[in-house]
Amino acid sequence: MNMNKQNKLLLLSFFLLFGSLIAQPSNDNCTKPIRIVNITKYCSKVGEFTNVDATPSGYGKGSCWAATNNDVWFVFRALASDVSITIIGINSGGTAGGTLKSMTAALYTGVCGAPSLNELACSSDNGTRGILSIAKGGLIVGQDYLLRIDGRNALIGTFQLCINNFFPPAVAEQDCRVGTVLCNNNPFVNAKLSGPGIDLDEARATCLGEGGGATGGSENQSTWYTWIAKSDCKLTFTITPLNPSDDIDFAVYELPSGIHNCNDKKLLRCNATHPTGPNGLFCGTLTGLNLSSTDTTENFNCDAGEDGFCKYIDMKAGKVYTIIINNFTGTGIGFSMEWGNCEFLGPEPEFKVVPDSGLRCETLFDVQDFSTFVAGNIVSYDWNFGVNAIPASAKTKGPHGVTYQSFGEKFITLTLTTDLGCKISKVKRIVAEPCCEDLPDLEILIDSIFDVKCFGEKNGRIVFHGNLGNPYTDQMSQSQYYTFSLDGIDFSPLTNLDNLPAGKYTLYIQDRKGCTNSIQFEIKEPAQIVVDAGPDVEIVLGESVILTATTQPSDFYTYDWSNSGIQLCTVCQSTTIVPLKEGFYKVLVTNDKGCTGVDSLFIRIRKEYKIFFPNVISPNDDNVNDFFSTKGNNALESIKKIEIYDRWGGRCYNRENVSLNDFDKLWDGKINGEKVNPGVFTYIVAANFIDGTTQVFSGDITVLR
Numbered sequence: 001m002n003m004n005k006q007n008k009l010l011l012l013s014f015f016l017l018f019g020s021l022i023a024q025p026s027n028d029n030c031t032k033p034i035r036i037v038n039i040t041k042y043c044s045k046v047g048e049f050t051n052v053d054a055t056p057s058g059y060g061k062g063s064c065w066a067a068t069n070n071d072v073w074f075v076f077r078a079l080a081s082d083v084s085i086t087i088i089g090i091n092s093g094g095t096a097g098g099t100l101k102s103m104t105a106a107l108y109t110g111v112c113g114a115p116s117l118n119e120l121a122c123s124s125d126n127g128t129r130g131i132l133s134i135a136k137g138g139l140i141v142g143q144d145y146l147l148r149i150d151g152r153n154a155l156i157g158t159f160q161l162c163i164n165n166f167f168p169p170a171v172a173e174q175d176c177r178v179g180t181v182l183c184n185n186n187p188f189v190n191a192k193l194s195g196p197g198i199d200l201d202e203a204r205a206t207c208l209g210e211g212g213g214a215t216g217g218s219e220n221q222s223t224w225y226t227w228i229a230k231s232d233c234k235l236t237f238t239i240t241p242l243n244p245s246d247d248i249d250f251a252v253y254e255l256p257s258g259i260h261n262c263n264d265k266k267l268l269r270c271n272a273t274h275p276t277g278p279n280g281l282f283c284g285t286l287t288g289l290n291l292s293s294t295d296t297t298e299n300f301n302c303d304a305g306e307d308g309f310c311k312y313i314d315m316k317a318g319k320v321y322t323i324i325i326n327n328f329t330g331t332g333i334g335f336s337m338e339w340g341n342c343e344f345l346g347p348e349p350e351f352k353v354v355p356d357s358g359l360r361c362e363t364l365f366d367v368q369d370f371s372t373f374v375a376g377n378i379v380s381y382d383w384n385f386g387v388n389a390i391p392a393s394a395k396t397k398g399p400h401g402v403t404y405q406s407f408g409e410k411f412i413t414l415t416l417t418t419d420l421g422c423k424i425s426k427v428k429r430i431v432a433e434p435c436c437e438d439l440p441d442l443e444i445l446i447d448s449i450f451d452v453k454c455f456g457e458k459n460g461r462i463v464f465h466g467n468l469g470n471p472y473t474d475q476m477s478q479s480q481y482y483t484f485s486l487d488g489i490d491f492s493p494l495t496n497l498d499n500l501p502a503g504k505y506t507l508y509i510q511d512r513k514g515c516t517n518s519i520q521f522e523i524k525e526p527a528q529i530v531v532d533a534g535p536d537v538e539i540v541l542g543e544s545v546i547l548t549a550t551t552q553p554s555d556f557y558t559y560d561w562s563n564s565g566i567q568l569c570t571v572c573q574s575t576t577i578v579p580l581k582e583g584f585y586k587v588l589v590t591n592d593k594g595c596t597g598v599d600s601l602f603i604r605i606r607k608e609y610k611i612f613f614p615n616v617i618s619p620n621d622d623n624v625n626d627f628f629s630t631k632g633n634n635a636l637e638s639i640k641k642i643e644i645y646d647r648w649g650g651r652c653y654n655r656e657n658v659s660l661n662d663f664d665k666l667w668d669g670k671i672n673g674e675k676v677n678p679g680v681f682t683y684i685v686a687a688n689f690i691d692g693t694t695q696v697f698s699g700d701i702t703v704l705r
Contacts, residue, residue: 024053025072030112031494033073033146039165040079041187041336047098047158051151062106062148064122071150078139080167081384081413081425083107084189084334086242087149088160090130094245095285097160102128102152107136109145111474111481111493117146118476125152131243133333135191137168141427142411143387162242164189164336167415167425172223175199176253176262179224179322183346183422185339191242193221193327193334202262203324206251207270210300220330226259226322228345228375229315236312236340238288239325247274247328248287248335252313255320259420265322269310270297272328277302284308289340315342347373347416349426351398361407361432361513368399371416380417386410388512406472407434407514434514442469442517444484444509452502452525454595460500460523462507469511483510488518501525527553529597531589536602539579541691542634545603548574549587560588578634579603580691609695611636611687618704619669628667628701632687640686640694642666644701647680669703678705 027034034049036042054070061068076083087105088097104124110117123134139145151157166188170180174197196219203209203218229235241248249272253265273283283302286309293309315321325335350370359365367385371378383394388406404410410432415425443466450461466482472493473480483491485508497507502525508518530552537545547568551557561568561575563585569575579585586600611632618625630639639658644667646652652671667683669676684698 024055025050027072027074028054028057030057030059030073030117030146030148031492033075033112036074036076036161036163039076039083039163041164041338043162044160046096046160049098049149049161050156050158051100051149052156052158054156057148059117059148062104062122062124062150063119064124065104065106065150066124066153069150069154070156071148074147074149074161075144076147076163076165077144078141078165080141080165080427081139081415082137082166082168082189083135083139083145084164084166084191084242084336085134085147086162086333087132087134088130088162088244089157091243091245092129092131094131094243096130097244098158100151100157100159101130101155103130103132103155103159104150104152105132105134106148107134107145108148109143110476111472111479112146113481113493113495116477120145128152129331131333133191133242135189139165140384140387141413142409142429168423169225170417170421170423172225173197174223176202176224176226176265176322176324177260179226179260181259181418181420181422182225182227182344183416183418183424184344185342186424187336187338189242189336190223190325190334192332193223194332196220196222197224203251203326206267207272207297207299208249208251208324208326208328210272219324219326221327221332222324224322224324226255226320228259229317229319229321230343230345231317233315233342234291234312234340235315235321235342236289236291238286238290238338240286240336240338241327241333242335243329243331243333244285245275245329246331246333246335249273249326249328250287250323252289252321252323255322259320262322268296268313268321271308271310272300273298273306273308274300274302274328275308289313312340318345345375346422346424347371347376347378347418349414349416349424351412351414351426351428353412353428353430359430359432361404361435363432363435364401364403366399367402367412369397369414371414373416373418377419378416379419382415382417384413384415386412404432406512407432436513436515440468442482442509442511442515443467444507444517444519446507446519446521449521449523451523452500453593455525455528456501457525458499458501460502460525461496461498462500462505462521462523463496464507465495466509466511469509469515469517470513472512484508485510488516526593526595529553529555529557529589529591529595531587531597531599533585533587533599533601536604538604538606540633540635541580541605541607541609541689542578542636544576544578546574546576547572547585547587547601549589549599551589551597555591557589557591560590562586562588578690579605581605607635607691607693608633609635609687609689609693611685611695611697613683613685613697613699613701615700616702616704617669619675620705626668627665628669628683629664630666630685630687631663635689635691636660636687637690638688639663639666640688641684642686643684645682645684646676647682652676652681675705676703678703 051070056068089100102125107121108117121136125132201217209218252269298306354366447463452460471480481493484494485491488508582605584600589597644653
């Protein structure tokens with residue numbers, strides 16, 4: 001590959017890279033959200049996402065938003081009934097997750113492209129803290145949910161996104177005597193904390209009472225949980241603040257008199273360590289119990305040797321324990337809880353699907369409960385049968401007969417509540433096979449195809465719709481739709497495909513019963529514009545070069561010649577230049593559709609600074625050698641200065657800024673109008689050349705009479 005072709009590729013690579021840096025985010029539109037896959041305890045990298053250069057989507061503002069400006073979209077599939085979402089920008093006074101100063105968010109169900117979406121939750125950072133939380137329960141396991149994030153008041157920036165999907169215990173309570181009873185050791189999230197409850201100072205005389213906090217007592221924003229140990233075990237747990245900068249404290253008690261009998265509670269562990277201390281001391285943002293710590297209490301502040309964790313508790317089977325968790329910082333933002341391996345006493349949820357294989361959509365099958373609880377009574381059953389189930393839910397033990405209006409992966413969720421008030425959930429996955437026999441053939445109808453505008457681009461487009469079969473129905477708008485795919489694997493509810501390169505494609509359609517069909521189509525592209533700027537050239541400084549470009553295929557083109565970003569001619573297929581510096585000279589060719597081709601040649605310049613002077617003059621007015629003169633090559637521009645000295649070093653003559661027209665009459669052999677005597681003189685000449693350089697020449701000149 002010659003040098004000009006290498007340069008062309010480098011230029012094109014630079015333009016492509018620069019273009020990608022300023023492009024709008026990939027999830028700018030609802031139809032192309034970023035899918036978050038594992039949401040059990042998900043946190044993106046700091047600053048991983050952005051709404052910079054995003055554009056307003058076609059949907060109106062969220063119900064709690066002032067406006068829609070630069071919204072971006074995410075999607076996740078629920079694996080449990082509740083979700084806690086935290087968006088972290090600058091996080092004033094805390095650990096930053098990005099540069100976004102204030103944000104808004106909304107959670108939806110529905111189909112992108114439908115007239116409207118069903119808003120489930122909305123939140124706005126009205127205090128401009130640069131951090132926002134949003135929580136929602138009652139999700140259907142297996143259903144997709146859309147998350148929309150925008151900058152408040154048209155702000156833009158990067159942010160960190162954290163999502164935690166979980167089955168919650170019963171409603172969080174704020175006093176020990178009604179503390180939330182836990183049935184098992186599943187992780188959970190308490191998204192928001194809001195005050196100390198009725199008894200404002202239940203953790204008095206513990207480390208939580210030090211420092212005062214927002215209320216001056218041992219509780220600022222607190223919640224209580226209680227449980228019965230199922231077996232002897234070393235209790236460990238980790239509490240993670242949803243706002244990384246919050247100071248979350250806790251105290252663990254034994255309840256000798258049983259659940260909710262708190263008068264004689266016995267303190268076992270207490271931790272009120274602040275995440276940071278003086279002189280840059282760091283005690284950590286997490287807190288809890290672990291197997292390696294040896295202390296049973298870490299008091300207020302962050303002291304040397306503290307890490308936010310205390311020693312495990314040797315739990316005994318059948319004994320009752322309770323924990324108070326308090327947000328000392330008082331932001332109202334909650335925490336996530338993860339337990340170790342210790343189990344808590346509770347029911348054992350279990351159910352079966354009959355038959356357990358060969359299920360088909362719209363086939364009736366039974367869901368039968370086999371749950372047990374030896375230590376108490378189950379007082380309620382809450383069933384959710386998943387997406388497109390008939391019935392969608394039930395509130396009795398059953399058995400229940402269920403059918404599905406659509407095929408595919410389904411999730412059945414059973415939530416039990418006991419007479420102690422604890423809740424526990426179990427999920428089972430089933431697959432409803434397609435059922436397409438004796439149904440109308442599913443069709444794809446292509447409305448229009450738009451070919452690629454220019455060779456190599458990715459702007460082809462196809463618009464299509466489905467027909468017959470059994471379309472899905474959007475529950476919000478009642479509009480019908482099909483799902484489509486280009487690979488026959490990942491189907492989405494689309495009506496068009498954009499940004500396609502040229503090529504042959506297969507478009508697949510699928511309806512709610514799993515029936516499929518396909519059709520082939522082709523996106524074409526025009527021929528590549530091939531430009532030839534000619535071979536590389538080598539010249540002597542001052543020589544001219546004729547630049548001429550030839551282009552295929554034959555068409556009407558405009559030509560733009562340039563060097564290092566400086567335009568030489570914007571309308572010339574051929575132009576003549578006198579290059580002053582060597583380098584690549586590029587021609588950009590454009591047709592009437594805006595398609596371009598580019599090529600370049602390298603002009604190498606030999607810098608020869610030549611100038612000639614006579615060594616004898618005879619200024620006797622006979623018009624022959626009467627003047628000291630000079631000649632140079634095409635690179636010579638002017639004489640900056642000329643000086644003549646006699647044999648004793650006296651300056652006889654000087655002159656500055658001599659133009660090209662006066663090169664033949666530099667000196668007439670006179671000093672102040674008087675003829676000099678014959679002899680040998682010395683000249684010093686500073687000459688300017690067209691590339692901006694100045695060269696100095698000197699020599700002897702003999703004057704004859």
